[in-house]
Amino acid sequence: MKQGILSDILDYSNRANPYPLYEELRKTPVFHDGDGPYVISKYHDIQSLLHDPRLSSEARNLAATAGDPLAESEDEGAAALPPSFLKLDPPEHDRLRRMTNRPFGPPHSPHRIEGMRDDLKGIVTGLIDNLGDPARIDLVDQFAYPFPVTMICRLLGVPREDEPRFHVWADTLAASLDPDPDADAKERDKITHDARMELGMYLAGLIEERRKNPGDDMLSQLAAGHGQDESMSTMELLSTAALLLIAGHETTVNLITNGMLTLLRNPDVLKQLRETPGLAVPMVEELLRFEPPVQLLPQRTPLVDIEVRGVTIPKGSSMWLILASGNRDPDRFENPDRFDPYRKDIQHLGLGSGIHSCFGAPLARLEAQLALSELARRLENPRLVEDPPPYRQNAVLRGPRHLQVTCDGIRP
Amino acid sequence: MADAALDRLKADGRIVVVGASLAGLRGAETLRDKGFKGSLTMIGDEPYEPYDRPPLSKQALLGKGAAERTALPRRREIDAQWRLGVAASGLDMAARRVKLADGDEVPYDRLLIATGVRARPWPNPAEAELDGVFVLRTRDDGAALARRLDAGPRRVLVIGAGFTGSEIASACRERGLEVTVAERGDAPLVGALGGVVGAVAAEMQRENGVDLRTGVMVTGLEGDTTGRVRAAHFSDGTSLECDVVVVSLGAQRNTEWLTGSGLGAGPRGIACDAGCRAFDIRGIVTDDIFVAGDVARSPHPLFGYQFLSLEHWGNAVSQAETAAHNMLSESTERRPHIWVPAFWSTQFGVNIKSVGVPSMGTEIMIAQGSRAERRFTGVYGYQGRVIGAVTFDNSRWLQFYEQQIEATAPFPPPFPTVDRRPEGQKPLPADFPDPSVPTHGPTITLSGYSPADRRMTFTPAGH
Numbered sequence: 050m051k052q053g054i055l056s057d058i059l060d061y062s063n064r065a066n067p068y069p070l071y072e073e074l075r076k077t078p079v080f081h082d083g084d085g086p087y088v089i090s091k092y093h094d095i096q097s098l099l100h101d102p103r104l105s106s107e108a109r110n111l112a113a114t115a116g117d118p119l120a121e122s123e124d125e126g127a128a129a130l131p132p133s134f135l136k137l138d139p140p141e142h143d144r145l146r147r148m149t150n151r152p153f154g155p156p157h158s159p160h161r162i163e164g165m166r167d168d169l170k171g172i173v174t175g176l177i178d179n180l181g182d183p184a185r186i187d188l189v190d191q192f193a194y195p196f197p198v199t200m201i202c203r204l205l206g207v208p209r210e211d212e213p214r215f216h217v218w219a220d221t222l223a224a225s226l227d228p229d230p231d232a233d234a235k236e237r238d239k240i241t242h243d244a245r246m247e248l249g250m251y252l253a254g255l256i257e258e259r260r261k262n263p264g265d266d267m268l269s270q271l272a273a274g275h276g277q278d279e280s281m282s283t284m285e286l287l288s289t290a291a292l293l294l295i296a297g298h299e300t301t302v303n304l305i306t307n308g309m310l311t312l313l314r315n316p317d318v319l320k321q322l323r324e325t326p327g328l329a330v331p332m333v334e335e336l337l338r339f340e341p342p343v344q345l346l347p348q349r350t351p352l353v354d355i356e357v358r359g360v361t362i363p364k365g366s367s368m369w370l371i372l373a374s375g376n377r378d379p380d381r382f383e384n385p386d387r388f389d390p391y392r393k394d395i396q397h398l399g400l401g402s403g404i405h406s407c408f409g410a411p412l413a414r415l416e417a418q419l420a421l422s423e424l425a426r427r428l429e430n431p432r433l434v435e436d437p438p439p440y441r442q443n444a445v446l447r448g449p450r451h452l453q454v455t456c457d458g459i460r461p
Numbered sequence: 462m463a464d465a466a467l468d469r470l471k472a473d474g475r476i477v478v479v480g481a482s483l484a485g486l487r488g489a490e491t492l493r494d495k496g497f498k499g500s501l502t503m504i505g506d507e508p509y510e511p512y513d514r515p516p517l518s519k520q521a522l523l524g525k526g527a528a529e530r531t532a533l534p535r536r537r538e539i540d541a542q543w544r545l546g547v548a549a550s551g552l553d554m555a556a557r558r559v560k561l562a563d564g565d566e567v568p569y570d571r572l573l574i575a576t577g578v579r580a581r582p583w584p585n586p587a588e589a590e591l592d593g594v595f596v597l598r599t600r601d602d603g604a605a606l607a608r609r610l611d612a613g614p615r616r617v618l619v620i621g622a623g624f625t626g627s628e629i630a631s632a633c634r635e636r637g638l639e640v641t642v643a644e645r646g647d648a649p650l651v652g653a654l655g656g657v658v659g660a661v662a663a664e665m666q667r668e669n670g671v672d673l674r675t676g677v678m679v680t681g682l683e684g685d686t687t688g689r690v691r692a693a694h695f696s697d698g699t700s701l702e703c704d705v706v707v708v709s710l711g712a713q714r715n716t717e718w719l720t721g722s723g724l725g726a727g728p729r730g731i732a733c734d735a736g737c738r739a740f741d742i743r744g745i746v747t748d749d750i751f752v753a754g755d756v757a758r759s760p761h762p763l764f765g766y767q768f769l770s771l772e773h774w775g776n777a778v779s780q781a782e783t784a785a786h787n788m789l790s791e792s793t794e795r796r797p798h799i800w801v802p803a804f805w806s807t808q809f810g811v812n813i814k815s816v817g818v819p820s821m822g823t824e825i826m827i828a829q830g831s832r833a834e835r836r837f838t839g840v841y842g843y844q845g846r847v848i849g850a851v852t853f854d855n856s857r858w859l860q861f862y863e864q865q866i867e868a869t870a871p872f873p874p875p876f877p878t879v880d881r882r883p884e885g886q887k888p889l890p891a892d893f894p895d896p897s898v899p900t901h902g903p904t905i906t907l908s909g910y911s912p913a914d915r916r917m918t919f920t921p922a923g924h
């Protein structure tokens with residue numbers, strides 16, 4: 050690959066700290082090299098492009114180019130299911146997102162998330178109770194991962210005993226978003242494809258079951274439709290469910306893990322959080338700015354030639370919006386490389402913006418707030434074993450693969 | 462030298478704010494933020510600490526939050542002397558004193574005027590006095606109306622289908638109350654958004670069970686022997702039995718207290734420059750009197766430097782911040798208030814937002830979405846450029862159109878967008894009513910007149 054800086058960003062050896070690369074990138078706010086994607090790295094540009102109706106999220110509007118290392122791999126695997134609303138434009142996007150939102154958030158279900166607070170607390174408490182030897186904790190495997198998986202299963206109405214199978218599919222599909230230059234693309238596509246198929250079949254069975262015996266979980270409500278003229282086809286329902294599963298997953302794991310890592314690197318903040326659990330609310334916002342779990346959005350394409358900072362981006366080009374870079378743009382944030390949970394001016398891009406802004410944001414926020422404040426409260430004198438920790442391969446959904454922590458004990 | 466004067470002002474000057482509501486409060490907070498340490502006096506004729514008005518026609522009427530509970534959140538401590546429940550009754554510009562209705566006078570070095578607007582009352586005072594006839598502007602209005610709606614009236618009549626009137630109608634329907642809306646124009650919201658969008662609003666009202674009557678005026682209200690309203694008469698000869706009437710005919714600017722002061726204040730508001738400094742009636746800008754919020758009218762470069770007055774929440778905040786900044790700044794440090802107008806409303810479950818000045822538009826194009834689905838973006842064009850935009854349940858795109866307005870981008874937009882439908886291929890006439898025919902009134906007024914709106918007899922000085 051010739052686009053030096055892009056391949057550096059994807060290069061695993063830069064995973065632990067991609068921020069110097071982003072800084073470099075911002076010197077060329079509309080970066081383009083050869084037949085690669087157009088890369089946008091400044092806050093204000095990203096922010097306005099996310100609201101630009103000339104930009105499509107649909108793959109069919111993308112002119113085929115060889116140079117985009119993220120565009121290709123994904124769409125092969127998606128063949129098994131129609132694209133989820135993440136990859137659709139309005140009006141289909143709006144319709145599907147609106148229907149998905151009905152059982153999830155206001156105005157129809159304003160209390161859903163708040164209503165899960167006790168459930169969430171229970172899961173957090175249980176996981177911390179079972180951490181075992183306080184000297185040897187892997188926060189990813191023992192906490193940050195099982196927590197959102199358990200939660201999304203409950204939300205969707207996936208039976209507890211099926212959770213392990215879910216883990217495997219979720220893992221595979223999340224890995225497929227990762228442009229690993231070394232992997233055998235064909236082999237990987239096949240694995241992804243199979244996982245999607247299996248997951249699809251599993252969900253189809255579950256939906257069938259829920260149609261007959263509805264519960265108050267989201268799948269039941271989605272499957273039942275709402276007696277209105279709008280309802281989802283089974284295929285749409287499947288890809289929506291798969292989307293919720295994946296997105297409700299990998300992102301939160303990373304948010305929590307990145308969060309704990311940041312806290313362990315900033316012990317004073319950890320202490321403040323222990324003393325003032327309410328600090329979790331602004332702190333999670335700052336985390337979403339400082340270490341966003343979704344580093345970049347690789348799937349936007351202009352419907353017409355557009356101009357950004359004097360550069361013409363041709364119709365059909367692939368564009369990457371580097372959210373994590375915008376979040377550290379000194380033209381937008383003072384001292385952007387400082388982690389400051391008391392920061393007031395914090396309109397970050399961590400959850401995106403515009404019509405595709407994170408659907409699960411209210412849940413993700415609550416999960417991270419509860420998880421981090423409980424960990425801060427209960428772990429006694431926690432320390433990092435390894436800094437930086439080993440990262441996942443994935444450059445888009447970036448986060449540590451393991452987070453080895455040792456502490457003196459676990460408070461009741 | 463000048464610096465020293467400013468430093469003195471900041472250290473121990475006296476700043477008076479008249480109008481203790483949104484603009485007044487945000488102005489005061491900004492003054493403190495900018496390092497003003499002197500004495501600060503907040504004068505407000507309402508007995509309450511600053512509260513928020515938009516919820517009064519929304520949550521408060523639905524019983525989802527009492528009108529008494531809309532106090533504005535404080536951004537910071539302002540450490541002010543509060544003179545609440547007493548109106549400013551006059552201004553002595555030469556002596557730099559504000560006169561109060563209780564006879565007191567308050568001296569100032571800098572004055573911020575944020576007296577806003579009030580509801581235009583029902584023109585027949587005897588009828589306006591009838592029990593059951595309301596307007597909606599203040600917290601007291603909101604509380605009283607909510608109580609009356611709680612009591613379950615048999616029919617509510619809303620006169621005027623502007624934003625406030627439409628929101629009231631929406632709240633009534635949501636409560637399951639029978640409601641009639643009478644509007645002199647051809648459709649609801651027509652003064653603010655034009656006939657093309659007004660037609661959507663009309664459909665929305667009718668589908669939600671509102672008895673909407675357009676192109677008709679209410680000619681009189683009738684009370685029973687106990688002084689309660691019982692019926693209304695219309696210009697088409699019909700009449701209607703109703704036990705609650707909400708008069709929603711727009712607003713009047715609170716400038717009477719400035720009559721004779723020599724400030725450029727009149728029925729259209731107080732003229733000021735782009736830096737929020739008030740003009741006197743000779744068209745000379747003052748240095749110590751600043752204006753912000755609904756009561757202000759200021760020239761805007763995007764709209765041909767015409768004077769713009771806005772009844773918009775966001776404008777009040779932003780203009781107050783600018784005014785406060787400029788009050789404490791050297792002339793070269795002053796900032797213009799060139800906010801792009803932006804407004805929102807919620808009614809019948811639909812979120813409506815606008816930017817720019819739609820009412821200046823002669824054409825409209827449905828750039829995204831569809832009117833039938835009530836989810837769309839309408840872009841307004843004026844002389845070949847984009848001048849405004851409105852969204853129904855589509856606000857996440859609005860920022861883009863705001864940028865188009867700021868960039869004076871060409872109209873009709875020459876590019877395709879996601880969600881462009883067949884109906885959005887061509888511009889339509891925006892269909893605003895003839896401005897000389899009064900409707901409920903838009904929330905934006907543009908006027909080209911020079912500072913002092915009242916016409917002086919021009920007598921050139923003799924030699």
Ligand SMILES: Cc1cc2nc3c(=O)[nH]c(=O)nc-3n(C[C@H](O)[C@H](O)[C@H](O)COP(=O)(O)OP(=O)(O)OC[C@H]3O[C@@H](n4cnc5c(N)ncnc54)[C@H](O)[C@@H]3O)c2cc1C
Pocket residue numbers: 479480481482483484485504505506507513514515516517518547548549550575576577578579597598599625715718753754755756771772773774775777803804805806807
């Ligand atoms: C029911 C309702 C719903 C609204 N909904 C929306 C909405 O959805 N979106 C939106 O953008 N805007 C909305 N608005 C408009 C928004 O509330 C106003 O733009 C905003 O309140 C303006 O603030 P202001 O401080 O300039 O004026 P005001 O809020 O009018 O405050 C002026 C204050 O000065 C006081 N005063 C007047 N004369 C004197 C005097 N001589 N001495 C002392 N005090 C005096 C008044 O009593 C008042 O308290 C709504 C308004 C109402 C009434």
